[in-house]
Amino acid sequence: MSEVVLSTLTCSSCGNAVVAGDSFCETCGAEISPSATAAVAATAPSGERSMAETQPTPVVRLCRECGALIAADGYCGECGAKGRTARDHWEEQPVPWAAAVCDRGLVHARNEDALGLVALPEVGSFAALIVCDGVSTSSNSDVASLGAAHAARDVLGTITADPFAPVSARIMRISAAIEAAGAAAQMAASATPITEGGAQSSPPACTFVTAVVERKLIVAGWVGDSRAYWIPSTGPAELLTTDHSAAAEMIEAGVSRSVAESSAQAHAITRWLGSDSPNPVPQCATTTVNCAGWLLVCSDGLWNYCSTATDMAALVATYTASANDPLPIAAALVQWAIGQGGHDNIAVVLAYIPAS
């Protein structure tokens, strides 16, 4: 497995370090040449899975609010805004056909969303898209979510492809891997220590969703209210997951989606990962790919503004009409959510699935 070292990449315009997968230099704002990103992809020999390792990197950063330099103490040198840390915003693109963007949004002080992405270089051959959304009422959830997402990714990255086995056997095998990934994520989330002063709050907790695509077969697994959508180029889009939430239970009981999702209790999740989880075993669902399309895994920071499969498909279509590089599209979806108010953290993982 090849490891991508982030800080070895430099901006061709100003020479400062850039984060792998970033589209723009954090220092000078110059567009990062595709060769830099290609160099990352090229470090993964064909047939080996690529993943981007995200760690806080000491790069020169600019303030998102006023554009001045972020000082070494983490705050803007001009306006004092808290500088974006590597945990506040990062992007991954281990292969050209799959990418991920995670962002703190505007309102929350911490980014408790996390994601994971692992894929094979050949388009559509194999990818696992993962999102974990930390529960903000519990302590240290940003640590729990990142630990869980990475633990799940590391398990799913070891799936042995067997695309010629019968579909039912493939579903069984992938579901079993998702269950193992869920167990690893659950371990990571419950092992997260409670922060100081967090004794009164609940222990660290997060949601979990993954969508695994393997040669025209998609299997999704989830705990909580983070979602997976399959958005084909033709035909109706599908919401592959059913939230484990109070809202979903209301919908089940006959309340309309719009009413249920705007109710006060809508965001109360009924299942999660963490030491006090009532049931950490992922629920699974599957679908098959009949035409080219987009596989999207996201947190409620995105879908809150665009819940139904139809609405989500329409939104994604506005960005995919003229482009098919998933990174700028994922970044645009995140930016769109920020434009809607950015009330929550946002995690978007997106993969392009070809027709054949």
Next chain:
Amino acid sequence: MADFNAEVFQNEFLPEGGTEVHAIVAVQCTNAGAAGQANGDAAEIIVIDASGSMEHPNAKIRAARSAAKVALDEILDGTWFAVIAGSNSPAMVYPIDGQTVPMARMDSSTRDEAKHAIDRVRGSGGTAIGSWLMAATTVFQSVPSVQRHAILLTDGKNESEDPRILHQAIKLSKGVFQCDCRGVGADWVVQELRGIATELLGTVDLIANPQHMEADFEQMMKTAMSRGVADLKLRVWAPQGAEVLFVRQVAPSIEDLTDRGTSISPRIQEFPTGSWGDESREYHVAIRVGAKPVGAEQLAARLQFVVNDEIVTQGLVKALWSNDEALTTRINPAVAHYTGQTELASEIQDGLAAKAAGDDVTATLKLGRAAKLAAATGNDEATKRLAKVVDIEDAETGTVRLKRNVEKLDEMALDTASTKTTRVR
């Protein structure tokens, strides 16, 4: 090399729409070394009042002579020094022979010569403190020292010169040397000496009994010699659009620094704090920032302590907007304590000023409020000094009665010590 450590005490949580951020920064200096050892020389001048009144009673001039000699014993060898006697005009006591500069390097022979010269000082004439300060400034600037300190002793009011001369002299001396001021007896003006000490980053105190002068001079010079850090500056960085409401030293005594800042960049103001030994001081900083949405975090101030243009320690003051009332309504104990101590100082000073002006109603009210604050903030020393000027009937409500026949010295003691604070318990 001295070590510095800054620690910030604040409640960083602001309610929705909140804009005012308060913080106390405590700075500790260790391994300061001794004056004149780190970089460049130290210089000391002892200015003693040699006006006619010092001879009445002559215990004052005798005490001044022996106190000055004791102070000389504390000055480290190699330090530049001089002794000036002040009356209607300043006179060099030592050195006076035909040397190239009006200061001498301390060694055993110059120390002995200076002591003999001090023995010949007699009192006559008036008090013109401005001229003494000007002389000290000139003498100090004759040698290339980086750390200059003076002790100034007087027993009287500055009545032998135009008050504008003193004002001008303070302006010229500012930044040249630090000055600890002492008044002996009851005939000097607290306000006058405090004005000098405040501007020249020194202390002011009353020597009620001339017998205590030796010990006081010894202590002052010991402290000066232990200050191995010549010049520490406090830089306050505030974000674009923010306003620095005030910057105030609050421990060991209250000094308002707000108007003493110089702008070194659009965001940064620099405030002088003088020389440092192994000690700790605390500062209260208040900043007004623009309100941000609930959940947002921003830096309200960087408090940087600087020696020779190098940041030796830094404290961060933060603002975090929250809709959790349990967080936003909490007042930090250090901020509350020093806010109370600052009020206490001004109530004492205003109360005494009102009393002197014959406004007993205001005096009673202010000193009553002072008694209440002293009790509430646990400043027992202040309570003790207040009790010599007023009868405290109920400290909790601030009910006091002005005493009849108050000793002038007791009032002066209350006034000079008004800015001394107690630490947070």
